[in-house]
Amino acid sequence: MKTILTHGPVFLTLVAITFAAFGYLMTTPLWDNVDFDIFCDAYAQSQNTSDMFRHIGFYFSQPLLQLIFMLEFRAFGLDPTWYIGINLIIHAISSFVVFMLVNMLFPKKSVAFLAATLFALGVGSYGKMLMATHQLESLLLANLHLLILYFFIRNDFRRKGKIISPLFLFGLFLYLITGLTKTASFSLIGTLIAYKAFFYRWRNGRAIFSLDIMAFIVVGILFHWAQGRWGFQGQVVLQETNPFDHFTLVSFKNIFRYLNLMFFPMQASPVLDSSSIWVQWAFEARTLIRTFVTLSIISFSFFGFVFGNKAIRFFIAWTYITLMPFTGHSISGNWLNLNHLYLTSLGFCVILASGTVSCSNLLVVRRWRRYVPYLVPLIFILLSLGLTYKLDAHHRAFARSPRGLEFHQGLKDCCSEMASGIHESRDSGPSE
Numbered sequence: 001m002k003t004i005l006t007h008g009p010v011f012l013t014l015v016a017i018t019f020a021a022f023g024y025l026m027t028t029p030l031w032d033n034v035d036f037d038i039f040c041d042a043y044a045q046s047q048n049t050s051d052m053f054r055h056i057g058f059y060f061s062q063p064l065l066q067l068i069f070m071l072e073f074r075a076f077g078l079d080p081t082w083y084i085g086i087n088l089i090i091h092a093i094s095s096f097v098v099f100m101l102v103n104m105l106f107p108k109k110s111v112a113f114l115a116a117t118l119f120a121l122g123v124g125s126y127g128k129m130l131m132a133t134h135q136l137e138s139l140l141l142a143n144l145h146l147l148i149l150y151f152f153i154r155n156d157f158r159r160k161g162k163i164i165s166p167l168f169l170f171g172l173f174l175y176l177i178t179g180l181t182k183t184a185s186f187s188l189i190g191t192l193i194a195y196k197a198f199f200y201r202w203r204n205g206r207a208i209f210s211l212d213i214m215a216f217i218v219v220g221i222l223f224h225w226a227q228g229r230w231g232f233q234g235q236v237v238l239q240e241t242n243p244f245d246h247f248t249l250v251s252f253k254n255i256f257r258y259l260n261l262m263f264f265p266m267q268a269s270p271v272l273d274s275s276s277i278w279v280q281w282a283f284e285a286r287t288l289i290r291t292f293v294t295l296s297i298i299s300f301s302f303f304g305f306v307f308g309n310k311a312i313r314f315f316i317a318w319t320y321i322t323l324m325p326f327t328g329h330s331i332s333g334n335w336l337n338l339n340h341l342y343l344t345s346l347g348f349c350v351i352l353a354s355g356t357v358s359c360s361n362l363l364v365v366r367r368w369r370r371y372v373p374y375l376v377p378l379i380f381i382l383l384s385l386g387l388t389y390k391l392d393a394h395h396r397a398f399a400r401s402p403r404g405l406e407f408h409q410g411l412k413d414c415c416s417e418m419a420s421g422i423h424e425s426r427d428s429g430p431s432e
Contacts, residue, residue, distance in 0.1 A: 010113065011096045017120050018092040021385060022130050026084045028392055029399035029408070032132040035080070036407050039133075040414040042066075042073040065137050072136075078411065083133035090139045091130060095120035097146040102350055104153060105199075105311045114353035114377065115346075123352070123380045124262040124345025127388035128338035131395065135339065141178060142343045145188050148174045152192055152212070156203060161212045168212055175219060187325050189213070189220050194317040198310045254327040255320065256294050257336055262348050263293045265338065265387055271394050304351075312354060319347030352377055 030036060076082045099116035103109055122130070129135050151171035159165040178188070196208040266272060266283045282289070304316050326340035359373035398404045 007096075007100065010099055010116075011092075014095045014099065014116055014120050015089070015092040017117060018088050018095065021121050022088055022091075022127060022388065025088070025127075025130055025388075025392060026081045028080070028084070028131070028396055029404070030078075030080050030133075030411070031395040031399040031404060032134065033407060035133045036411050038069065039073070039078060039411055042069050043415045065140070068140075069136060078415070080133055083136070084130070087130055087133070087136055087139055090136075090143055092120065094139070094143045094146055097143070097150055098346060098349070101146065101150045101153070102311075102353075104150070104157070105314070106354070108357060111350070111353050111357050114357060115350045118349040118353060118377055118381070119346060121381050122345075122384040122388060123377070124348040124384075125341040126265050126338055126384045128391070129342045131388075131392065138339060138342065144174050144178045145191075145343060146346075147171075148178070148188060149191060149195070152216075153195055156196070156206075156212070161203075161206060161210050163211050163215060172215060172219070175216060186220055186224070187322055189216050190321040190324075191318055192216060194321060195314055198314045198317065202310060251327040254336065255323055256297065258323055258327070258341060258344070259297050259319070260290050260293050261336060261338060262341060262345060264289055265383070267336070271390055274394075275390070300351075312351065315347040315350045319344055319351075322347075352380065 030039075072083055072086065095116045098119045099112045101112075102115045103112035106112060118124075122128075129138060148171050151167050151174070155161060155165050155167035155171065159167060162168065175188070192213055193208065196203065196206075196210075196213060200208070261267075264286070266279075266286060268283075272279065272283060301316055301320075304312050308316070322343045323340070326337070356373045356377050360370045363370040363372070399408075
């Protein structure tokens with residue numbers, strides 16, 4: 001009850017912020033071709049739920065996610081409104097977990113609330129994850145990762161990392177559930193090891209590779225083996241024309257290409273072509289801007305590790321570790337997926353929030369000038385909301401286009417054909 005009274009208003013505030021900023025996405029018609037395919041897939045399985053356990057879906061490959069999506073399908077049908085609404089609720093919960101996590105690691109509550117607000121408003125990932133119904137999988141995975149990290153750290157802090165503890169057992173249970181989603185187990189283990197390393201003194205010098213972390217490593221290895229045999233198999237771009245050393249170099253470059261997107265989210269696209277002349281001029285100067293941003297990122301990472309406190313070091317490490325699984329998905333780097341920045345953006349939000357609050361505290365005797373540092377996160381908030389609105393307008397235009405209407409008609413025809421086939425199979429059954 002004390003926890004609810006203390007943090008309940010923060011949770012409600014983050015839910016309100018999320019729906020105030022992105023609630024209009026619930027009125028956007030279906031526009032993503034992946035959504036059309038998984039709707040058709042979900043309709044087929046909803047006729048016989050037992051098929052879920054031996055079916056490899058178009059997008060969702062694991063029983064847990066197929067079950068959740070089929071429950072949504074039975075409740076909402078072909079109306080995307082509440083599919084997006086549930087995605088927003090999950091995003092709001094993740095934002096609250098961000099608040100709880102940062103509040104545990106930083107001495108100032110204002111840093112935690114600002115970081116959670118920035119995360120809720122899509123700073124660093126720019127709302128791309130919230131625009132399609134099939135992003136349920138990635139949102140759930142991110143939510144589970146944040147919860148696991150929170151319970152793991154809380155158990156290490158309160159119970160000294162004991163494995164016979166409700167906090168640890170619940171965290172391990174959540175980790176088992178992540179095995180029913182796309183594989184990302186080792187990046188999560190990497191963040192847990194980073195926490196133990198950077199908070200070594202705060203943890204009174206307890207061993208880094210203690211029983212709790214070893215339990216996660218063993219489970220992660222078992223999951224990796226099982227997923228290699230039966231689970232989702234993602235496509236890593238590695239062809240005969242691209243030798244391994246070239247692939248490794250491109251993967252390394254993609255780290256900084258992705259980090260650049262958090263500061264400068266511009267890529268060649270139809271949305272950019274329809275933007276104002278000022279935006280297009282900025283895009284023309286992208287090489288100079290990206291060079292400056294990359295040097296700034298390298299500089300901050302180095303000095304942050306050398307002179308930053310333990311929390312800053314941890315979230316810098318979080319940024320790189322959570323980005324690593326996605327760096328091998330592009331050969332040229334000409335197009336990178338903003339969705340992959342969802343978890344990574346947590347580090348960016350925390351660093352931005354910490355720097356803003358610290359600068360504001362230095363100006364505490366300057367009255368109104370102490371609020372000047374908040375202009376920086378405000379700029380990123382406006383950039384996130386503006387880009388999300390622009391992308392949504394493009395999606396709505398596509399949904400109304402002949403191509404989009406063709407997708408909608410194809411979905412209706414798919415469901416009608418399946419329904420007719422089911423009725424025919426029932427009618428042609430054995431007679432008395």
